[in-house]
Amino acid sequence: MTAAARPLLPQAGSFGGFVAEARRAGRLVVQPRMGMSDPHLMREGLLATRRADATTVGTITLDSYTRVGDHREARRALATGVALNGYPIVAHSAAITRAVTDRIAGASFPVQVRHGSAAPQDIFEAVVAAGLSASEGGPISYCLPYSRTPVARSVANWEAACAVLARLGAEGAEPHLETFGGCMMGQLCPPSLLVALSVLEALFFRQHGLRSVSLSYAQQTHPGQDAEAVTALRRLAGELLVGLDWHIVIYTYMGVYPHSAGGARLLLEEAARLAVRTGAARLVVKTEAEAHRIPTIAENVRALETAARAAEQAGPAVGPSRTPGCTRRRSPWCTPSSASTRTSGAPSPGPSRTGCWTSRTACTLTTPGAPAAISTRAAGCTGPRSARCRCAAPQARAAAG
Secondary structure: OOOOOOOOOOOOOOHHHHHHHHHHOOOOEEEOOOOOOOHHHHHHHHHHHHHOOOOEOEEEEOOHHHHOOOHHHHHHHHHHOOOOOOOOOOOOOHHHHHHHHOOOOEOOEOEEEEOOOOOOHHHHHHHHHOOOOEEEEOOOOOOOOOOOOOHHHHHHHHHHHHHHHHHHHHHOOOOEEEEOHHHOOOOOOOHHHHHHHHHHHHHHHHHOOOOEEEEEEEOOOOHHHHHHHHHHHHHHHHHHOOOOEEEEEEEOOOOOOOOOHHHHHHHHHHHHHHHHHHOOOEEEOOOOOOOOOOOOHHHHHHHHHHHHHHHHHHOOOOOOOOOOOOOOOOOOOEOOOOOOOOOOOOOOOOOOOOEEEEOOEEEEOOOOOOOOOOOOOEOOEOOOOOOOOOEOOHHHHOOOO
């Protein structure tokens, strides 16, 4: 790249840094799935997202032509005034995209470009040229089942694409990549597969120069199973991504969405509660119009605010030092002990799972050495499965030991 062509430092601030700061403050970051081909509409969407009554980051979602590298058709659509199903960042000039984000994107409102490509090199070049620094995807999650590209070629493409973003680090920026691995095939995959793909793609990003990453998980149909999967994802990330800036992002259900507004709203609210309950830092929302058509800007904003309210009602977002296990929502199965020998925020009791947690307060099991298994009994507790695994105040269980 020549000196004349070298882009300015990203104007969008540190995506990972913004999310980390919100998490420390106990706020869940909510994000729309929004993309319009018209630059003026795209700018209006970003402005509306920033102004929403929620802690938000912006999204520029790309169109289908750009995702498959057919930039000629994208340009033809722009020339003939045909609306696309997203923003064609390669067909638009860097100057146009910079005008879209000018005085909107920044440290207090970073913007992520979302695409869906198994060959994102051109997309990432356009992202960098436009002064942005956050995107998402992965060599497997954006190859299977979305693309006919062979996996080996997708891996090579993503190596080159990571290099495009990673070079921003030498210029004083902190680029961010989010793995789409937790949304593999959109719905109803074994949680173990989603967790494994998220972790492996994050490791791939680190191997190719990225120091700020996020790991995704898509809401499925069983809240208890989802909570356990995200707990496992956080634990693996904590062990394997030491030294990186990382966080977990939950996707609101990616399968067939409810046709009723009430059903769609309830599903979104449950996704927000899942994010809070499991210590995720960010939630990608879906709207009440999802089953019928592309949502309007106003519908996206309403979804953001609905999710933010649900998260606030569920309690402050779980902080980065919270130990996975029994999370913040107290239930009859998880009453904090006032006389625990472990202090608030103490290390997890280990593989035997002989303790559970609520709001950084340790609590003890009714019976020492209860069977070690993952519980799906209570929405707020992932402690061992046993009728005797009820956390209780010691005075009420004095004879249990």
